[in-house]
Amino acid sequence: MVKNVAQESVNQKLQLVVRSGKITMGYKQTLKAIRNGTAKLVFISNNCPTIRKTQIEYYAMLAQITIVLYQGNNVDLGTGVQKESLFFFD
Amino acid sequence: MGKFLKPGRLVVLLAGRQAGKKAILIKANEESTKDAKFPNGLVVGIQRYPRKVTKRMGQKQIRKRTTLKVFIKQLNLNHIMPTRYRLEESTLKEVRDRIERVKEAELKNVEKRKELRKNLRKYLAEKYRTLPAGSLADKKAQSRFLFSKLRF
Numbered sequence: 699m700v701k702n703v704a705q706e707s708v709n710q711k712l713q714l715v716v717r718s719g720k721i722t723m724g725y726k727q728t729l730k731a732i733r734n735g736t737a738k739l740v741f742i743s744n745n746c747p748t749i750r751k752t753q754i755e756y757y758a759m760l761a762q763i764t765i766v767l768y769q770g771n772n773v774d775l776g777t778g779v780q781k782e783s784l785f786f787f788d
Numbered sequence: 789m790g791k792f793l794k795p796g797r798l799v800v801l802l803a804g805r806q807a808g809k810k811a812i813l814i815k816a817n818e819e820s821t822k823d824a825k826f827p828n829g830l831v832v833g834i835q836r837y838p839r840k841v842t843k844r845m846g847q848k849q850i851r852k853r854t855t856l857k858v859f860i861k862q863l864n865l866n867h868i869m870p871t872r873y874r875l876e877e878s879t880l881k882e883v884r885d886r887i888e889r890v891k892e893a894e895l896k897n898v899e900k901r902k903e904l905r906k907n908l909r910k911y912l913a914e915k916y917r918t919l920p921a922g923s924l925a926d927k928k929a930q931s932r933f934l935f936s937k938l939r940f
Contacts, residue, residue, distance in 0.1 A: 726866070729866070734791075753869075761791070
């Protein structure tokens with residue numbers, strides 16, 4: 699399932715998860731996590747290449763987990779998590 | 789949430805000589821095994837797809853054109869693209885039985901592997917010939933996906 703969520707609330711939730719939960723960042727690792735069954739929610743930035751985006755969405759559909767299409771690019775996602783690197787993450 | 793790399797899942801290979809070929813996932817090892825230090829899976833795939841057959845062809849020709857060639861491969865899960873299609877229980881069980889009859893150690897043996905491939909090849913060809921007509925949406929005919937060539 700794909701959700702379009704308001705940026706503010708998402709950022710807050712992101713902060714919370716970073717502090718208290720488990721995150722994996724990066725395309726390869728998210729695919730691994732989805733395959734494993736350990737991923738529960740996936741964030742995809744809006745400048746993610748379409749093929750990659752569709753692939754992640756398909757995997758998530760098979761695993762029946764939620765995807766959030768973040769309303770910002772990967773740099774914004776990085777800021778949301780307060781890290782400096784560029785990435786896609788879950 | 790849900791593990792979907794279960795036995796019977798139809799997959800497409802993304803890398804290697806058999807890239808673009810469809811296969812049945814027989815076993816998925818999320819953690820690495822001794823000889824494969826990466827998350828790997830054992831697949832049985834179709835190397836040479838059955839050809840198209842028309843009404844005008846005779847039985848003998850049809851039989852020739854509906855043979856297929858099979859490969860058995862253990863590969864990195866990163867190089868597998870899972871699909872939403874699954875093999876039916878009965879077919880899957882047969883395929884797994886035939887593979888399990890050959891012990892793990894023997895799978896490395898070229899002769900044994902050849903025999904197993906022949907075995908599977910015959911079985912899958914028969915399955916293809918007796919496939920019930922129906923769309924992919926029909927649960928019983930999902931293996932139709934396996935036997936159709938992915939064109940790219």
